Amino acid sequence: MxxxxxxxxxxxxxxxxxxxxxxxxxxxxxxxxxxxxxxxxxxxxxxxxxxxxxxxxxxxxxxxxxxxxxxxxxxxxxxxxxxxxxxxxxxxxxxxxxxxxxxxxxxxxxxxxxxxxxxxxxxxxxxxxxxxxxxxxxxxxxxxxxxxxxxxxxxxxxxxxxxxxxxxxxxxxxxxxxxxxxxxxxxxxxxxxxxxxxxxxxxxxSADAGQQAAAVYNPVSQALEVYYNAGGTLTERYWDSSGWHGPVNLGVAITGAPVAVANPLNNALEVYFNSGGNLVEKYWTPQGWSTTVHLASGVTGTPGAVYNPASKAMEVYYNAGGTLTEKYWNANGWQGPVGLGAAITGSPVAVANPLNNALEVYFNSGGNLVEKYWTPQGWSNTVYLASGVTGTPSAVYNPAGNALEVYYNAGGTLTEKYWNANGWQGPVGLGAAITGSPVAVANPLNNALEVYFNSGGNLVEKYWTPQGWSNTVHLASGVTGTPGAVYNPAGNAMEVYYNAGGTLTEKYWNATGWHGPVPLGAAG
The missing domain is CATH 1.10.530 (Lysozyme)
Structure with missing residues (x-):
């Protein structure tokens, strides 16, 4: 401030x-x-x-x-x-x-x-x-x-x-x-x-609330799909070879921000979100959108969802009254809820780590960055990683660095912890002021690991290549909340979505550089 x-x-x-x-x-x-x-x-x-x-x-x-x-x-x-x-x-x-x-x-x-x-x-x-x-x-x-x-x-x-x-x-x-x-x-x-x-x-x-917009590539429809809270209603815009479509009102109330993930088990695009304290789901298949599916009550914040290839399950993690909790779907249907015995502040983020075939969940627990991870042998104890943490971390596997990387707000500074064959490294202060929470994504176009975040109302980027970290890159002003970012293979572009004064807005990067901003419609 x-x-x-x-x-x-x-x-x-x-x-x-x-x-x-x-x-x-x-x-x-x-x-x-x-x-x-x-x-x-x-x-x-x-x-x-x-x-x-x-x-x-x-x-x-x-x-x-x-x-x-x-x-x-x-x-x-x-x-x-x-x-x-x-x-x-x-x-x-x-x-x-x-x-x-x-x-x-x-x-x-x-x-x-x-x-x-x-x-x-x-x-x-x-x-x-x-x-x-x-x-x-x-x-x-x-x-x-x-x-x-x-x-x-x-x-x-x-x-x-x-x-x-x-x-x-x-x-x-x-x-x-x-x-x-x-x-x-x-x-x-x-x-x-x-x-x-x-x-x-x-x-x-709310400040971290996960991403203001959940962006995901849907391999079944070959579209880049963006889900967001528009005045309390779950709303979609999607891009395909003929351009942008929508907004599409999905007819369900949403609190906070959604999370979206492609499920290869049933070729569905699944959206999870908090609706008035309830964990609910909407999913799309080529037959169209499902009705709203109620999964759990007593939910706080935004859930985290990920497909776990090791267990062949779609796994959803959430804050249930301050306890990290899981629901998961496999060939036998929905299972849980499973209380994981860890105190959580805010919202979790989950990622599959191909280095150790583990499903890893990172979250803020009373100002500490902590981890729980699952392998076929079961759940780990809670692992303490760092203190002085604000908001929700972002976690991503970096194929160029062959590391699982976690980015977070440490007292207003963008900070990294990463895990590789030698164990946990860091924390590494990245020398950039951050407001709220970051989002990190691997960009196959340039073999870079890119981190986007709000810095005092500005959309900014830091990126890593094997040559090291970039300077801070300013992309846009007038930004509220945390951006969402995704690589779009159909458009061969890295796309960033954010709230600009109440309007869902896009910036995208391709072989010719940065483009935008592109206003996409009202955001909640």
Whole structure:
């Protein structure tokens, strides 16, 4: 997130979200001042200015707010809206930019819930307090305190000063909040920590949410097919020798993003997705689209799906209430669910590794990159690979490097771990800032391993060849979320799909270089 200050004049929200309700402050000498107004006092105060924007508010933020209103149990129960989600996002973005563990986001969001109800309030209702953290004037200028990035960073600076050697990572969350804020009501923070965790998890899932668009080559129809969430409906566009077709409304509600995979067992193109907390499937054969198939309930985030040639099964992995879980389909039909005994944050990614005939699942577990893998001998234990991870990793087999490679967001930096005949190597910091999660794909046109990602709203690429890593390549601006990428053998092109201001958009690379952007229609 940009650290440029003085954005207040461009940041006013057009309508006030409501009345400022709290102040807790840093100065111990004033700790006796109440940090909440009573209902009667609140009704008597008229907000002079509307709340200040924290960031963009659109379909993603509003959808997240609706989901959170079904699970929050504390102060913001049934009170989340797109604006509040954007403020949580701004706090989380700054924590990630600082390279701090996700627990720092939970601590900061807990504080903002109590202090401002996740509103960037410019009205000095209690003394000189303003902003998300209701910081008094001894913290900084009004412009600084109303800059979500600056205010969050100031909060983090004090937390780190008070808790050296990362002691905040194990200290009680409510205690940490109170030590930074010095409130007259210290018991109010701990009661909001569970909701802060839910908000941070939901924002992280949505920011990484797997790919905004799931792109796959369908060998049966010889078409490049793109599946995406268009305003909450699963939608398809596909390209064949006669050009682009669609959009095709597939008539089913979708939460988040889909994943699509070709299943050689039944010559079907299968799409898996979260629909209101349910794992569901739609599949295409030459006879047409199936009805919606319900597979499981209690699902969080986006599933991962892969064909496993070693077991001759189509395997689907997902987050079931914080536990990595599997459903798989073989000649005997659907099997499972199978709980795999590992805690998961967000969404998993699965890949078949031809080097060891293993099916490997990578995921974020409480800020750690971890792996579970299956061989014909059964499932492995959970393997710890790295810490300080944000979002969902991307995993791919690189035939040119003869390695299984995993890319992830480590505190805002694109980072790699890879496995070859000598075991795990890395982590390798690739020197590029990343927002959200990456997507990696092998490009047979140039024997390159290509990684695409969002870097501060820009679509960028890093690629590896046997000569080493490229510089960062800028491809497009105005990007939201995580891109999807796929090699299209019918078009002999590497194709990248992304959300550009609510429009599904394509960039593609072939023998003559990069082409596009090509707008393909509305995206959710």
């Amino acid at each position: 940009s650290q440029v200050l003085g954005r207040l004049s461009a940041a006013l929200v057009t309508a006030a979200v409501g009345l400022a309700a709290s102040t807790v402050f840093a100065a111990p000498a004033r700790a006796a001042t109440p940090d909440r107004l009573s209902p009667g006092e609140s009704a008597a105060v008229t907000a002079a200015q509307p709340d200040v924007a924290c960031g963009p508010v659109g379909g993603r933020e509003n959808q997240l707010a609706a989901e959170l209103n079904g699970v929050l149990a504390g102060k913001l129960r049934n009170a989340m809206n797109g604006y509040r989600v954007s403020c949580a996002q701004a706090i989380i973005d700054e924590v990630q930019r600082r390279g701090l563990a996700p627990r720092a986001s939970v601590i900061a969001v807990t504080t903002a819930i109590v202090e401002s109800e996740l509103r960037n309030n410019p009205n000095q209702v209690d003394h000189t307090s303003v902003g998300l953290f209701q910081q008094q004037d001894n913290w900084g200028t009004i412009s600084q305190r109303l800059d979500p990035a600056w205010a969050t960073s100031a909060f983090l600076n004090k937390m780190l000063q008070l808790y050296p050697n990362n002691a905040w990572q194990t200290a009680d969350i409510g205690t940490v909040c109170q030590k930074v804020q010095v409130s007259a009501y210290p018991d109010r923070y701990g009661t909001q920590a569970a909701d802060a965790q839910r908000i941070v998890d939901a924002v992280a899932r």
